[in-house]
Amino acid sequence: MSMFKDMLGAEERLITNEYALDYEFIPKLLPFREEKQKQIVNSIKPLLSERNGRNLFVYGAPGIGKTAAARWVLRDLEENTEGVIPIYVNCWQKNTSYKIFLDICEQMGYKFLQNKKTTELFRIIQKDLNTKAAAFIFDEIDKIEDFEFLYTLLNEIYHKSIILITNHKEILTDMEERIKSRLMPESLEFKPYNADETYEIIKQRARLAIVEGALTEEALGLIVDSATQKQDIRTGIHLLRESTRIAEDESSKKINIRHAEKAITKLEDFQIKKSSDLEEDTRFILSAIKENSEKKIGDIFNEYKQKGGVSAYKTFQRKVEKLNKLGFITANKVCDKNGNTTILSASKKLTEF
């Protein structure tokens, strides 16, 4: 018997594809969401034959594939069709009409956008959008501070489909009448996955990301139970990643039930949250990191202060550490000519597999 045989070598890893465990990773297959995807496709499809698209209001609880399904369709549209410009905006990051139009300009490849007003930014993209058609997704729409951009798009873009996504169904009722009456969206509700569906999804993700055969059925079972109970696939993916890291730390070749238990205990300590559930200052720090991704912690702190951040450096550091633990960012220690520092990056963007 050899103890070494059951241990990972120093260079060996259990995770074969980190991307596939990223929250924003969109797998090639999205099982159990085909019907929802079809409905999203149907709202966009008329644009391909130069008719007007339909608008959709997508709602449902966190972590159940709304963003993944919508982005999947947009990616399919981009790769397999022509004539429709796909635009995806996360309104938690871009929460004003100005930021949204600036983001759309950038997505469409425009540069030299400094010092332009909101209406000027819109004029830049209007021409292009109106020579073709556009499919817009505005995700986390409840985080938006002003709806003027929506009114502008509804009035001034001819061929379009607008898809709004949210956890909060009420937002539609609360919308101004002048916008509601123009938007007239169909509603599309996403319901949580059941235990069998959760099992399939997590197992599929493990297949993409982890050494074959490493995840024991018992550990998978525990992860699936927890994600089913919380009705949140994001939690399941997080637990999968954490259990695997814990197993790696112990140089174990298998991810066993003890590793999964440890990951679950950690989760309870550090309840995984949606960015929108983070406390206000932490959210503000996260937005500073998103806007300055891959910069030094000190520079990001200065940015944060300049924009009105209130925390002292120590508190800022503590909150950054929390964001790191929750998986919203990664913090990499590096050594440059001025000594040691930490580079902060926001979680990776949508990544193809």
Ligand SMILES: Nc1ncnc2c1ncn2[C@@H]1O[C@H](COP(=O)(O)OP(=O)(O)OP(=O)(O)O)[C@@H](O)[C@H]1O
């Ligand atoms: N059917 C599925 N197949 C594979 N992965 C899935 C499926 N549904 C969801 N996921 C994964 O679960 C995670 C959470 O999904 P997603 O981000 O789409 O949730 P959401 O409904 O938009 O949540 P929120 O309201 O919090 O934004 C993502 O990593 C996504 O890839």
Ligand SMILES: [Mg+2]
């Ligand atoms: Mg989402």
